[in-house]
């Protein structure tokens with residue numbers, strides 16, 4: 001029985017509300033957290049007002065993330081008189097630890113993602129009245145948070161975490177400190193989950209990991225590329241994606257697998273962060289500009305037309321104008337289909353804090369604008385090659401206001417398209433679409449009939 005103070009009935013109090021911020025890993029962690037709570041007899045509710053337990057799954061990638069978390073917790077404060085309990089999960093929980101209890105004394109659970117496997121015991125502690133329950137053993141654990149209870153929110157695209165944590169320690173990044181060391185699941189366990197998803201009707205699987213291609217099968221049976229092929233061979237699975245890849249561990253065998261197996265989507269997300277070898281070294285990225293470009297040449301030599309996306313940071317401490325221009329020239333050389341761009345901002349506990357962050361905000365903003373402008377041109381040019389092609393799209397939904405359907409191509413491009421009057425499509429179905437035009441970040445077309 002959940003022991004809450006206040007007058008709520010047990011049935012009403014064994015309810016939870018979960019709010020999630022951050023990346024796909026975090027979103028999928030939340031699916032696993034929800035599944036774990038449901039298995040413990042909790043019921044998920046859509047509002048804070050209805051919940052006995054309010055959970056907040058946090059992300060620390062963005063600037064001032066901790067402050068935003070404490071501001072959000074302050075919003076929750078007004079509910080404490082109603083006997084609700086509050087828990088903070090995820091990267092900010094791991095990073096701030098027990099300081100959260102000091103600054104927000106009405107919080108009674110603080111748990112980093114490397115400790116989610118212990119959630120059932122922590123819930124029991126909460127239920128028996130403990131007011132300060134923590135799960136913060138980060139880099140010590142060898143265990144993964146298996147997903148047998150995951151409560152998935154997307155009925156067509158299923159996420160499977162194959163490797164957790166990170167051992168790379170890029171100078172600007174908090175993840176190695178918040179998500180623990182790299183630890184992979186066995187290929188047998190991943191394949192079992194893929195088969196379960198196929199049995200449930202899923203046709204697309206996305207394999208997740210902070211460095212997904214650093215996967216090392218603990219049973220020694222499969223390399224990452226072999227695992228990709230095996231998952232793509234599960235009966236009923238039509239598309240397999242994987243994210244995020246680290247350039248150092250990106251091998252030719254991954255490209256060969258994509259070339260050989262149509263169910264592996266022809267898209268690679270390969271974050272470069274900077275086009276300057278000196279800056280890459282200062283970032284501790286573990287590869288040079290030339291080594292990165294070598295991997296790109298493997299991908300561009302593939303028989304399939306593999307789309308390329310990346311992450312880029314401008315204004316890392318000490319980045320000169322010339323080094324910034326090296327990033328622009330690398331973008332031109334690669335010709336990315338799209339990129340995620342960021343201004344550098346110092347993060348707590350990271351090695352880059354020791355470097356002087358002397359580039360003014362206005363200059364960082366200028367570099368970001370230049371980079372985004374350049375990508376607009378490159379993205380438009382890259383998308384123009386599809387105009388006139390017939391491509392397969394997985395239907396994601398309908399934009400009623402615009403009278404268009406929205407789909408996603410194997411190359412992960414958004415495709416807005418029209419259908420003849422009276423035709424209705426099912427979300428999750430696959431259709432052929434003739435591409436008739438493009439924008440920097442999307443394609444437009446019409447159903448090919």
Ligand code: SF4
Pocket residue numbers: 166167168169170173174175176210211246
């Ligand atoms: S590889 Fe680098 S950027 Fe990616 S999670 Fe690890 S430390 Fe962070």
